Each structure stands twice: as structure tokens, then as C-alpha cells.
Amino acid sequence: MAVRMAGFSVSDAIRESQGLLNKSDFIDENGKIDYKRLVEELNKISRKMSREIKLLERI
Amino acid sequence: MKYTHSNPDECIYPEIRSLLKGGGYFRNSEDISCSCSNRWPSYTPEWDYEYREYFDIYSEGEFNVAKFLSAIISLDLRKKDDEFYQLMQLYPTLKKELREVPLSHRKKISKLIESIISFKIPPYVNRVLVTSGGTFLGWIDIRPMVGGGISEAYIKPPPWMVPPQYYLTCEREVSPVASLRPRSGEVEKIECVPYVQYAWFGEIGVCAQYAARLVLLTLKGINAPTVPEITSSAVKKVLLGGIERSREEGLTVDEIANILEGEGYNIFRYSRTHKIQCTNCGNRLSIPSVSGEPTIENIYAYVESGLPVLLGIERAKLLEWWDGKGDEPHALVAIGHTLSENDKVDGLIVHDVSKYPYQVLTDPHNGKPLEEIINEAVVPVPREVTIRYQQAKKMIFGLLELLKVELEEGEEYRPMLVEADKIKRWLGEGVQRDHFEDYRIPQEVQEDFSRAFLDRYVWLFFLDRYVWLFEIKKNLGNGRREYKGDILYSGTYERILGFNLPDLNIYGFIDGNNEFQTKEYP
Numbered sequence: 001m002a003v004r005m006a007g008f009s010v011s012d013a014i015r016e017s018q019g020l021l022n023k024s025d026f027i028d029e030n031g032k033i034d035y036k037r038l039v040e041e042l043n044k045i046s047r048k049m050s051r052e053i054k055l056l057e058r059i
Numbered sequence: 060m061k062y063t064h065s066n067p068d069e070c071i072y073p074e075i076r077s078l079l080k081g082g083g084y085f086r087n088s089e090d091i092s093c094s095c096s097n098r099w100p101s102y103t104p105e106w107d108y109e110y111r112e113y114f115d116i117y118s119e120g121e122f123n124v125a126k127f128l129s130a131i132i133s134l135d136l137r138k139k140d141d142e143f144y145q146l147m148q149l150y151p152t153l154k155k156e157l158r159e160v161p162l163s164h165r166k167k168i169s170k171l172i173e174s175i176i177s178f179k180i181p182p183y184v185n186r187v188l189v190t191s192g193g194t195f196l197g198w199i200d201i202r203p204m205v206g207g208g209i210s211e212a213y214i215k216p217p218p219w220m221v222p223p224q225y226y227l228t229c230e231r232e233v234s235p236v237a238s239l240r241p242r243s244g245e246v247e248k249i250e251c252v253p254y255v256q257y258a259w260f261g262e263i264g265v266c267a268q269y270a271a272r273l274v275l276l277t278l279k280g281i282n283a284p285t286v287p288e289i290t291s292s293a294v295k296k297v298l299l300g301g302i303e304r305s306r307e308e309g310l311t312v313d314e315i316a317n318i319l320e321g322e323g324y325n326i327f328r329y330s331r332t333h334k335i336q337c338t339n340c341g342n343r344l345s346i347p348s349v350s351g352e353p354t355i356e357n358i359y360a361y362v363e364s365g366l367p368v369l370l371g372i373e374r375a376k377l378l379e380w381w382d383g384k385g386d387e388p389h390a391l392v393a394i395g396h397t398l399s400e401n402d403k404v405d406g407l408i409v410h411d412v413s414k415y416p417y418q419v420l421t422d423p424h425n426g427k428p429l430e431e432i433i434n435e436a437v438v439p440v441p442r443e444v445t446i447r448y449q450q451a452k453k454m455i456f457g458l459l460e461l462l463k464v465e466l467e468e469g470e471e472y473r474p475m476l477v478e479a480d481k482i483k484r485w486l487g488e489g490v491q492r493d494h495f496e497d498y499r500i501p502q503e504v505q506e507d508f509s510r511a512f513l514d515r516y517v518w519l520f521f522l523d524r525y526v527w528l529f530e531i532k533k534n535l536g537n538g539r540r541e542y543k544g545d546i547l548y549s550g551t552y553e554r555i556l557g558f559n560l561p562d563l564n565i566y567g568f569i570d571g572n573n574e575f576q577t578k579e580y581p
Contacts, residue, residue: 008356
């Protein structure tokens with residue numbers, strides 16, 4: 001069981017990704033997170049990111 | 060013939076002695092006894108192609124350059140009936156120069172050339188089986204001429220290169236290529252990362268195409284193209300300047316990437332700077348990298364997934380094992396990583412095709428942070444993988460930022476590109492992950508993940524064959540860790556495939572209707 005394994009800090013990675021989305025945009029009137037919309041929005045951002053990488057790589 | 064020696068300096072093969080010493084095999088004094096036995100002749104595609112490309116022309120073929128040269132030099136310019144006499148009229152400068160050297164001297168030179176022609180280089184390699192400290196290390200192929208050096212080596216890592224400090228994630232089980240119908244027990248198999256060493260007679264640079272061959276040999280095994288094939292294909296397809304290209308120039312990163320792409324891989328490039336050329340003035344401008352930098356974490360994510368990464372080093376002299384000659388850019392291949400006592404990735408294990416296998420690129424290295432030494436990283440990934448590690452990471456932690464109410468100190472993640480089937484077994488079937496102390500997936504969660512993967516497999520034709528897996532864990536010390544969850548990102552399309560976060564009482568997945576569903580933990 002005593003196997004070592006690499007690990008990177010979750011808090012550091014979260015700090016790097018801060019500001020990607022606004023939390024209040026995904027909370028409904030009951031205070032619940034709308035996961036479906038949240039995931040859809042992230043996927044949309046990711047598609048935009050892919051397009052940007054592809055365009056810049058062509059330079 | 061088997062030779063055994065208690066001191067490596069007694070070894071009759073200077074190339075092997077140097078390789079094993081440089082590779083750190085004799086670091087501990089008790090390991091220094093070794094024995095070699097030669098299997099001659101042995102066939103390898105690499106030497107076969109090198110031989111045909113560079114040596115065959117001197118001994119075989121209708122047009123023999125050396126024989127022709129010998130005949131021209133010994134030509135008696137007074138004999139007008141000589142078959143070469145008319146030819147010489149076409150080359151007055153050559154004729155004048157030949158006339159200035161006495162015929163007797165020219166005949167001696169001609170004889171010398173003929174004796175060189177009679178010296179045949181065989182089309183087979185010397186295969187030497189090496190045993191050290193009582194352990195069979197593997198086999199080393201030596202080119203069959205003086206100064207030919209090592210062609211390929213299939214040897215286990217040095218005995219001290221073991222977990223918990225060293226991890227050779229690109230290791231494969233390999234066997235010699237010569238066997239037509241191998242039966243179990245008849246062919247030696249060895250766990251190693253294949254190693255190739257450059258040859259001085261190669262064309263156009265040295266390290267880049269050998270490093271490309273090494274990467275392909277690790278990924279494709281015996282189907283990998285040889286260096287002459289890589290070079291010839293590069294000259295025809297991707298090399299700027301083609302056949303006129305200076306030998307010293309070496310392959311650029313773009314050219315290496317194109318070669319690997321031509322072998323059926325998708326290529327991700329990480330560079331410290333990106334250079335573009337102005338179409339008006341021709342000046343090259345450096346702009347910051349757009350597709351990510353070659354940080355240790357970015358390289359680790361691929362190496363941990365079993366994918367070798369080709370590294371571009373700006374100055375070879377910064378490498379600890381470099382012997383002081385030359386300070387040009389250099390190519391290495393990352394094949395594993397090291398871990399510090401607190402489980403941080405503090406170095407990469409690399410093969411250096413110009414020097415030695417299994418070198419450790421510690422961070423810092425020679426007083427410099429590793430990220431300042433590595434200028435470029437070229438990663439060949441399966442064709443279906445189009446999502447880079449850092450893109451998946453940004454989305455996953457964008458999601459976690461919103462989900463996490465409060466962070467627990469000391470939570471860590473381990474990123475890896477894995478086949479979807481593995482995820483199905485871990486989350487859908489609850490197959491144990493031995494590296495977690497308390498890994499347990501409730502039956503209901505298993506059924507949902509199992510159905511999600513089954514639906515996708517059946518209806519969506521393996522759309523997400525590869526998945527970026529982020530394992531979230533908490534270190535408990537002494538090599539023990541607690542399972543905190545998983546987040547899955549597609550390796551092909553821009554989408555979160557699912558997550559399992561028991562602490563937050565929630566899990567999510569894409570169902571058979573391609574809709575993202577979340578459920579509360581049972």
C-alpha cells in the first residue's frame with residue numbers, strides 16, 4: 001500500500017483558473033447550482049479556447 | 060563467446076563500458092561485475108538501412124564509386140586508347156591536376172583505394188548480451204566496424220533507478236526482432252525503454268532524428284521507421300532547403316513535429332517562445348507561446364500517461380553529463396520522472412541519444428531551474444487526442460472553483476490521459492485502485508457510470524476513446540492517501556465527461572442522450 005504518487009496542489013490550480021465563470025450566474029432562486037448550464041458554459045469556453053489555439057498555431 | 064570480468068574496465072567492448080558507466084550502472088561498488096556474450100550475426104532494421112544508405116555502395120552495385128575513383132586516379136594520360144581518356148577531355152582541370160602528380164604515385168594511391176574497397180563492412184550487427192551483478196540487463200547492438208559505436212540498446216534501467224524515487228512510465232516489454240516464429244521461453248524479453256545512439260556518418264544534424272526514432276520506437280515498437288528512413292522522408296517532405304541543407308544545421312522543432320505527425324500521431328507543441336517570420340522583411344520575431352510552455356507539470360502529464368516527450372534544450376553544455384565539447388541546441392527524450400520525499404515531481408528521466416541512456420534531469424539542474432533549460436517539448440499523442448492537458452486542466456479547475464464550498468488543505472490531483480475503458484472499470488465496475496486506502500464506489504453510482512459508458516460505446520461509436528483523468532486525493536503520509544474524487548474531461552472534444560465528488564455528495568456524467576446529468580450521492 002505504501003506506494004508514493006505525484007501530486008499537484010488543488011488550491012494552486014483553482015487559483016490559476018479563477019475568474020473563468022461567475023458563480024452567481026449559475027445559482028437558481030433556491031440557491032442550487034444549475035450543473036447542466038454550468039457544464040454547458042464551460043464546454044462553450046473550451047471550444048472558444050480550442051479555436052484560438054488553432055488560429056494562433058497557424059501563424 | 061562469453062566474457063566475464065569483475066571490473067568494467069576489463070570489458071572488451073569500449074562502447075558498452077562507456078554506456079554502462081555513463082548510464083550509472085556501476086554507481087554502487089557491489090554491482091561492478093558483469094559478463095557479455097556475443098551473438099553474431101544479428102539483424103536489425105536500423106543497421107540494415109544505415110548499411111544500405113552509407114556503406115553498401117562501396118562494395119556492391121553496378122556503379123561503384125570507389126572503383127571508378129581508383130581507375131581515374133591511375134589513368135595513364137599518354138594512352139589515348141584508354142577507355143577513360145575521352146572522358147578526361149571533358150574535365151580539363153582534373154586532367155591538369157592529375158598530370159601534376161607522377162603516375163607512380165597515383166598508382167600507389169589507386170592501390171590504397173582498392174585495398175579499402177576490399178575491406179567489407181558486414182550488413183549485420185554485433186549483438187552483445189549483458190549481465191551485471193547476476194541480473195540479465197538485456198542486449199546491446201554494436202555497429203560492425205571500428206568506431207561504429209552503439210546502434211541500439213535494450214537494457215533494463217540501472218538497479219538503483221526504482222520507486223519510490225524513480226518512475227519509468229514509458230517502460231515496455233521488448234524482444235529481439237530477428238525471431239520469425241518465437242516461442243515462449245526461446246526469446247529473451249526485457250522490460251526497458253528502447254535506446255538508440257547517434258552515428259557519426261548520419262546526414263543533417265544528429266540528435267533530432269535519432270530522438271525522433273527513439274520516440275517512435277517506444278510508441279510503435281519494431282514498426283518504427285529507421286533513422287535513414289526518417290531523414291530521407293524529411294528531405295523529401297518537410298526539410299527546409301531539401302537536399303542542399305547543411306549537415307550542421309539539424310532538424311528544427313517544426314520539422315520534427317511534421318515527421319512525427321507523418322507517422323500517424325497528433326502533435327502538441329510546448330515552447331518557451333514562438334518564432335514567426337515577417338513576410339515583408341524576413342526578420343524572425345519572438346512572441347510568447349500561445350499553446351502552453353514546457354513546464355514540468357505539462358511534460359509530466361504526458362510522461363505519466365506513458366507517452367515519451369521529445370525535449371528541445373537550448374544549450375547542451377547545461378546538461379550535467381555533457382562532456383564539455385560543443386554548446387549547441389540538443390534533443391532529449393523524457394521517459395519517466397522522479398519524486399521528492401513529499402511527492403513533488405522534482406525531475407525527469409531522459410534518454411540522451413548523443414551520450415547515455417537513463418539520465419536524470421534534476422530540478423534545479425546545474426544550478427538552473429529545469430524550466431529555463433527546456434526550451435521546447437514535442438508530444439506525440441494518439442490521433443484521436445486533440446485536447447491538450449492545460450486546456451482540460453483549466454476547464455476542470457474552473458468547475459471545481461465553483462463547486463468547492465471550502466477547500467481542504469493538502470488536497471492534490473494527479474493528471475493522466477487514460478483509455479475510456481479503464482475509467483469504465485474504475486467508476487462503472489468499482490474495480491479497486493490499489494493506490495487509495497478507502498476507494499469505494501457505491502453501487503448506484505457504479506450503475507450510472509457503467510450505463511453512461513455503455514451507452515456512449517454502443518451509440519456514439521467510441522467518441523471519447525481517451526479521457527483526461529484528474530484524480531483528487533489527500534495525502535495521509537507514509538505513502539497512504541485518501542480518495543477525494545475524479546473529474547473526467549474528453550481527450551477528443553471540448554467537454555466535461557463526468558465527475559465523482561463524494562465529499563460534496565454529488566456525481567455527474569453524460570448520459571446516452573448526450574445530456575449532462577448530476578445526481579446526489581446515495
